[in-house]
Amino acid sequence: MLYDLSLHMGYVYDTLASGARHIIRVTPLSIQGRQRLVASALTVSPTPEERTVFDDFFHQSATSIYLRASHDKLDIRMQARVSVESPSLTADLSPPLDRLQAELSSINSLDAEAPHHLAGASPRIGEDAAIASYARETAKPGMTVREIAFALCKRIYKDFKYDGEATTVDTTPGQAFKLKRGVCQDFSHIMIAALRSLGIPAGYVSGFLRTIPPPGKERLEGADAMHAWVRVWCGEADGYIELDPTNDILAGSDHIVVGYGRDYADVAPVIGVLKSYGNQKITQAVDVVPVS
Numbered sequence: 330m331l332y333d334l335s336l337h338m339g340y341v342y343d344t345l346a347s348g349a350r351h352i353i354r355v356t357p358l359s360i361q362g363r364q365r366l367v368a369s370a371l372t373v374s375p376t377p378e379e380r381t382v383f384d385d386f387f388h389q390s391a392t393s394i395y396l397r398a399s400h401d402k403l404d405i406r407m408q409a410r411v412s413v414e415s416p417s418l419t420a421d422l423s424p425p426l427d428r429l430q431a432e433l434s435s436i437n438s439l440d441a442e443a444p445h446h447l448a449g450a451s452p453r454i455g456e457d458a459a460i461a462s463y464a465r466e467t468a469k470p471g472m473t474v475r476e477i478a479f480a481l482c483k484r485i486y487k488d489f490k491y492d493g494e495a496t497t498v499d500t501t502p503g504q505a506f507k508l509k510r511g512v513c514q515d516f517s518h519i520m521i522a523a524l525r526s527l528g529i530p531a532g533y534v535s536g537f538l539r540t541i542p543p544p545g546k547e548r549l550e551g552a553d554a555m556h557a558w559v560r561v562w563c564g565e566a567d568g569y570i571e572l573d574p575t576n577d578i579l580a581g582s583d584h585i586v587v588g589y590g591r592d593y594a595d596v597a598p599v600i601g602v603l604k605s606y607g608n609q610k611i612t613q614a615v616d617v618v619p620v621s
Contacts, residue, residue, distance in 0.1 A: 331411075332617050332619055334357065334617050337406050338598070343609065346400055348397060348604040354392075355598050372407075378395055378398070379394065389588045418570070421473055426529070459503065461526035468527055482577055486574055492512070502518040513557040516574040517534075520574045529561065533595065536556055556575070
């Protein structure tokens with residue numbers, strides 16, 4: 330699928346802000362065999378005094394900006410054309426769970442694609458006894474790693490309710506697990522924590538999701554969304570697969586990847602610091618439009 334993608338993120342501050350330094354990660358990646366970024370543009374208003382583009386540890390592009398002058402709002406806009414392929418699953422060649430550690434131990438590389446980075450605790454995802462118990466209940470004897478991943482994806486979809494008011498960006502996986510509700514970030518973090526508790530490397534995917542309106546309804550401008558899902562290492566033969574526990578599906582051609590990381594902290598769309606006080610109002614609009 331070929332898409333024209335646009336994003337607007339707006340911040341309005343109660344009081345003037347200054348000395349603002351932010352890192353922005355909103356532009357889709359080019360991934361061999363998965364998606365290709367045809368063209369993109371990122372604009373920031375007011376114009377930053379400093380702006381640099383760099384690659385992070387995972388070899389993903391990010392933009393650093395610095396706004397020295399006082400400002401009462403910040404507008405970030407991104408436009409891109411991206412071609413996305415729908416991943417196809419081959420036969421399940423992933424090992425049983427009790428053989429995965431041997432395969433993981435045989436990998437000596439620590440490059441950006443190495444599953445070792447996704448096997449242990451990370452800034453936002455630590456050990457949680459309740460989630461680990463939930464994972465053990467799901468993983469039945471004799472299941473392959475891929476079967477366990479799909480089973481956890483389905484169970485989280487069934488057991489948790491989507492509720493945009495229940496959690497915040499700082500809610501921990503354990504807190505969301507107790508609530509049994511949350512958003513895509515929460516469900517992805519819970520699934521990652523569950524998989525890691527079993528010894529299965531898993532990471533966080535940040536991106537965009539095209540939404541399809543109900544039959545007979547017109548598509549609403551700005552109604553698409555930034556989204557999160559899970560990347561799971563299923564052994565040397567199968568490699569990585571991507572699962573979306575919010576929708577209980579294999580990530581497909583409607584899922585546009587912006588970044589891969591250990592958890593949300595590695596791929597947050599916008600992070601940073603500024604000098605100000607009071608509150609801020611945030612608005613976001615996303616359009617993912619198929620190109621005919």
